[in-house]
Amino acid sequence: MSSLKAHLSEEDRHRIADGTMDEERRAVIDAHLASCWNCKSDVAHLTKAVPSLRHVSEPTAPLDDLWTEIHERIEQGKIVSLGKEPPEATPAAAPQKKKFSWLWLAPIGVAAGVVIALFALPGKRGAEDRQASSMVADTGATLVSVVDSSYAYEREAQVLLDKLELQRALLRPEAAQALDRDLHVVDVAIAELKDAVARDPANPALRQLLAASYRQKVDLLKRASNAS
């Protein structure tokens, strides 16, 4: 102990209380306790709490066995097999593998056929679709993905806004004001970006900025939800 004048650390008090202090240090600590009423009183208080401290919750199952149980639960409600068992799982505990069936691929094949037919058939789409198609061809997959993420964020933001209207009464005025200020800032940014995107729809940087602003809005609304 560096100085007997200083109070004991929390860990020292705790170790004295639960009896895990090593002998060498114990002597120094005892000397301090003999002269410091504050620490002595606190250790006494902690020692009274020791019965609850001594109650230890042991894991109900060894960690290695947990995966087997989880795997079994998943298998019970599965549609597609999870496949190979982990090497740790014992053969006895492992559920039987089911025979692989190609039948489950049938709906996917039908869906893929419909998608191909929709996009491959000429003359069925309007001018707007052709424009979108050429835009995709020009700017690549990045633009498609950011457009998709913008739509996804926009939808999520709307769901969160609807939810927030119900929770607004639970927000303290200070939080509500902060939320409204931030929402205004984000909405102004989104409006500016939407205008810019309308003028230059094939600009991937604009789309990415728009997606980022929507993401900000979603995050903000989630924070507000946490605050309520």
Add this chain to the structure above:
Amino acid sequence: MVRNILKVAFLVLALSAPIVGAQIPPDMPVLAARRVSPTFAITLWNPAGHVRLIAWDLDSLVIRGRVDASQKFMFGAGENGVKSAIEGRVVGAEPKPSELAVWVPRRSRVTVRTESADIEGVDVTGSFYTVSGAIRMSGSATSVEAESMKGNLDLNANVPWLRAKTGEGHLLLRGRPQDVDASTITGTLDIATATIMRGQFTSVSGDIHYAGAPPSGAILEFSNHGGGVDLLLPATASGVFALSSISGIIENSLPGVRPAAAPRAMRVTLGRGDASITVRTFKGAIRLRPQ
């Protein structure tokens, strides 16, 4: 210009500033003490005042605190989790400040929510939410998630995964984080660490400052609508910098780097181009500066 110099000076100061509140809190009465499993979870609610969290190597939970007479301390413990809260004795009354100091096992997971109470943690893993309080984390952790509606965040941790978000507050990242998602709405975002391998930094109108050499293989993405993005780079910085702004300016004052060929876009390779840095703004300025 003066504003920017002041910001840079702040960054330098931030790098050397100690975490003031990291010391062991003063003696406070024991509110709860319990032996817990090393990986237990605790959820804590303290509307106003201060919450200090300290991780230790003991498998015990100790909560000390000073609770205002108008408040009551609630505590409930289960097999692998603990819930604790400070609640007003009168429903709807403005909460009075209460001070809590909480010791938890190093591998435990902590969730803290506050309204105006500041949250301060050392070596603590978990999620921390506040409306207007400040959050300060330091030490080592497995993951840290810190969110505030309007408070400041100072995250100075050695952590593999870090998520930090604030609205109006100032967000300062230090320490040794690796995978970072950080954002503000109007607050300034300062990144004063060069250990981030995957980083996403976003603001709507707050300025973003990054100071340091991105590590080899790092992928960093900066996005800002109206605020600026300043990159302060040492001479040793190595990376491919793709900078673009819809209507903002791009300034380059790095020695030996050619000026932007186009007014709104610039691609610069420094050193061997080991890191990948992308900066996008709508109308905010992008600046490359020597550190």
